[in-house]
Amino acid sequence: MLFRLGDARDAGTDRRLAWSLAGIAGALNTAGFYAVGLYSSNMTGNVSALADHAALADVAVVATYMALVAIFVTGAATSALLINAGSRQKIPSIYAFSILLEAALLSCLACADLWMEGLGRGTLLAYGLSFLMGLQNATVTRISNARVRTTHVTGMVTDIGIEIGNLIDLIWLRRGRQEAEIHYNRERLGLHGITVLSFLTGGMLGVVAYKHMGPYFLFAVAAILLALALPGIVARTVVAAR
Secondary structure (H helix, E strand, O other): OOOOOHHHOOHHHHHHHHHHHHHHHHHHHHHHHHHHOOOOOOHHHHHHHHHHHHHOOOHHHHHHHHHHHHHHHHHHHHHHHHHHHHHHOOOOOHHHHHHHHHHHHHHHHHHHHHHOOOHHHHHHHHHHHHHHHHHHHHHHHHHOOOOOOOOOHHHHHHHHHHHHHHHHHHHHHOOOOOHHHHHHHHHHHHHHHHHHHHHHHHHHHHHHHHHHHOOHHHHHHHHHHHHHHHHHHHHHHHHHHO
């Protein structure tokens, strides 16, 4: 799931990537909002809030949203730097290592959430999750050749509308036999639908889990990320050793 690139990936591999990591992104996004009242991956909403408060000259709130956006971008840039460096060095499973890094950093964030108190805890949690969401989304975007974006729900919902329109055009308006195109559109529609549904389901579970588990929920998610990364690391290491 985390070592085949671009067109070498089949539809099943992308679907597994979408439901697993989109679910995790949804869970962390809503858990962060439940904990501190800020969304870590909703860059559309954060930029809109930034514009709103900038127009009202609310400097403190503007700084908060600017920081969220900048840290998300920093996470995405970190992913790109890591993957580019790994590709140049021909490191097997660099994408899996990127998810492994996310798991490690999330564990550190869980420790901070467990032991810190006061304003510093909320600030670190919000900004830390924003960095991790940028890191994860960039990693998934690169490995899937932009077919999957785990935090970009606006884009996924837009793509669902596009694919529905394309299917209507192919099946009804053209009244032709474009079976290959119809199959391709259905696969794309299914992939985007799974991504959005997984994000939604993960979001609901994230709130409930964080409410009952607190910082230990972050440890649990880190363990899931570790479990997702290890098969790719082990498989590519075995291949490289042969």
